Amino acid sequence: MSSEQQGESIRCLVAKVGLDGHDRGAHVIARAFRDAGFEVIYSGLHRAPDEIVQAAVQEDVDVLGISILSGAHDTLVPKIMSGLEEYGAKDDTLVLVGGVVPEEDRENLKAEGVSAIFGPGTSIEETIEFVRENAPER
Amino acid sequence: MTGDETLLEDLLAGEHRALARVISKIENRAPGHRELVSALYAHAGDADVIGVTGSPGAGKSTLVDKLAETYRERGETVGVIAIDPSSPFTGGAVLGDRIRMASTVGDMDVFVRSMSARGTLGGLSTATADAVKAMDAFGKDKIIIETVGAGQNEIDIVRTADTVAVLVPPGSGDDIQTLKAGILEIGDVFVVNKADRDGADRTVQELREMIHLGEGSGFGSGHHGADEITDHHPDWDGPDETDGDTAEVAADWSPPIVETVATTATGIDDLIDEFTAHQTYLVDSGTHAAMARQRYAEEIRTLLREDVHAILEDELDRVGGIDDLADAVRAGETDPYTIADELLEPVEACVSELGTDSAGTE
Numbered sequence: 492m493s494s495e496q497q498g499e500s501i502r503c504l505v506a507k508v509g510l511d512g513h514d515r516g517a518h519v520i521a522r523a524f525r526d527a528g529f530e531v532i533y534s535g536l537h538r539a540p541d542e543i544v545q546a547a548v549q550e551d552v553d554v555l556g557i558s559i560l561s562g563a564h565d566t567l568v569p570k571i572m573s574g575l576e577e578y579g580a581k582d583d584t585l586v587l588v589g590g591v592v593p594e595e596d597r598e599n600l601k602a603e604g605v606s607a608i609f610g611p612g613t614s615i616e617e618t619i620e621f622v623r624e625n626a627p628e629r
Numbered sequence: 630m631t632g633d634e635t636l637l638e639d640l641l642a643g644e645h646r647a648l649a650r651v652i653s654k655i656e657n658r659a660p661g662h663r664e665l666v667s668a669l670y671a672h673a674g675d676a677d678v679i680g681v682t683g684s685p686g687a688g689k690s691t692l693v694d695k696l697a698e699t700y701r702e703r704g705e706t707v708g709v710i711a712i713d714p715s716s717p718f719t720g721g722a723v724l725g726d727r728i729r730m731a732s733t734v735g736d737m738d739v740f741v742r743s744m745s746a747r748g749t750l751g752g753l754s755t756a757t758a759d760a761v762k763a764m765d766a767f768g769k770d771k772i773i774i775e776t777v778g779a780g781q782n783e784i785d786i787v788r789t790a791d792t793v794a795v796l797v798p799p800g801s802g803d804d805i806q807t808l809k810a811g812i813l814e815i816g817d818v819f820v821v822n823k824a825d826r827d828g829a830d831r832t833v834q835e836l837r838e839m840i841h842l843g844e845g846s847g848f849g850s851g852h853h854g855a856d857e858i859t860d861h862h863p864d865w866d867g868p869d870e871t872d873g874d875t876a877e878v879a880a881d882w883s884p885p886i887v888e889t890v891a892t893t894a895t896g897i898d899d900l901i902d903e904f905t906a907h908q909t910y911l912v913d914s915g916t917h918a919a920m921a922r923q924r925y926a927e928e929i930r931t932l933l934r935e936d937v938h939a940i941l942e943d944e945l946d947r948v949g950g951i952d953d954l955a956d957a958v959r960a961g962e963t964d965p966y967t968i969a970d971e972l973l974e975p976v977e978a979c980v981s982e983l984g985t986d987s988a989g990t991e
Binding site for chain 2: 499500502521522524525526527528529530531532533534535539541542545546548549550551578579580629
């Protein structure tokens, strides 16, 4: 790294939304993103969709990674997406969902504007590569 | 209208996303950020800026959260800049302070922004000061800067603030720690947080002794350097010329010690009272004006250094890059001092020619 590192760093919000209380995966991702040179904001557990939207807008993140294991993705994710839209942030935020999402729910999430869904067994490298290639140019 | 002009208008109109975008541009040193910040100055200057520092785990985020909540209850809007370290190896960072700022969640009038120590060479303190300007122009009444309090870098950042609170947790070392140079010297208000824990009384006592020792030696009393220059602060009602002694008395600020338990919001009202008292002192003693002058001087110097630095980088590229020069030194053909002299020679000649020209026209 040069003595005057300038320019953009990819900013990500790693979000835990809803009642699901397992955040080991979110911690692992946050750490891996940090090691990839990204700036990671971690939301903490049990956030409401509004809180996630507020953080994503204020922090002006390029990437929003939502981690859900509880199965409530089909109600919580659309709420987040419409919140982002309200602030004009939906179009240039790369939204990813990680966790347990049944195959039949995936199309719906994509229709909501989610760019990718990473299920169990996805390698960290694959996720990082996807972010590097798809983080929005602003 | 250019994109940046629209962005500025949206920011001034109170759009949160525009504020967020402007801060990103500032952080990225993106093209056009200087013009943006330059335009912000005309709209800034009304916010009270409070710095909160202290060792990791002292409870800074929780305290900032409760401060923001209390200010909101009093009807004031709040901006928070939370600074976290970044990796010196990858540049990556985990910015975790939002987690503890839950009391004001859902209230967009508390605008929390995390920043990492991305740039060096004074870059972070410049970016922080510029981000403060953006929040100030946006119309925030109180701006709180929260830093990790571990090194010199943070001391630069808190200089951006009018009032600096240093958190000292109970049992954070013996009394010699309080004598050491560093972050204790920058405190305008000391906060013994987690005051319900064992050892809090002793920590308060040790701090009191340190402040007492400092009195009369200049440290801890008007250490920002008060003098008689005019203050443009709206609260100031002109110099008190009838009584010179009053000004003398007002020039003394003895840092108070406030005990808090941030998790239960105990002592937060007292702390806010002390902040207000310090702001009043700054304005009445003329210290505020002196600080502003010092701060602007520093900003001008930093910008000049950045610009000259860029000119020199271009010059280095023009002569074929720094690697060849470094190799020449390694091969024993020359040395860094000679190279620096040679490269700067045309710049010096140019500047001194300008000096002669202006002397000739007088």
